[in-house]
Amino acid sequence: MGFYAEYYKCALQVNPFSYAKYRVDIEQNKDVYNEGIVTKCKQYAIKVAGLADHGSVDTAESLRKKLEDNGIIVFPGFEISSAEKIHMVCLFSPEKTLSELNRILGSPVLPIRYEY
16 A cells, blocks of 8 residues: 655635725625635635635635535634734634634633743
8 A cells, every 4th residue: 555645736825705805906795706716716726725814714604615615625714913913824624613713713822831
């Protein structure tokens, strides 16, 4: 039995429709936007998408479902920023539910403990 690697073309920072307000060239209709994302993923053979919005997971659910319904693996998550304006995209397992993601997003950040 041989082992081998399988490679997938990915788009690891896909934003939901709510993010469209930051772009003037995007159609301002959620259904059209979601269909456009799926079309582009298919056009460019994207098999995996990382889906994140700023500080929210609720806004991405309709796009998540649309992508999954079209055979695209979705790593759901959110984008957060530090006090220094460093943006971090946090992606999670495709099995994470909306309520689990909301709990993670709303949980307090624990201090890092350094041991010497």
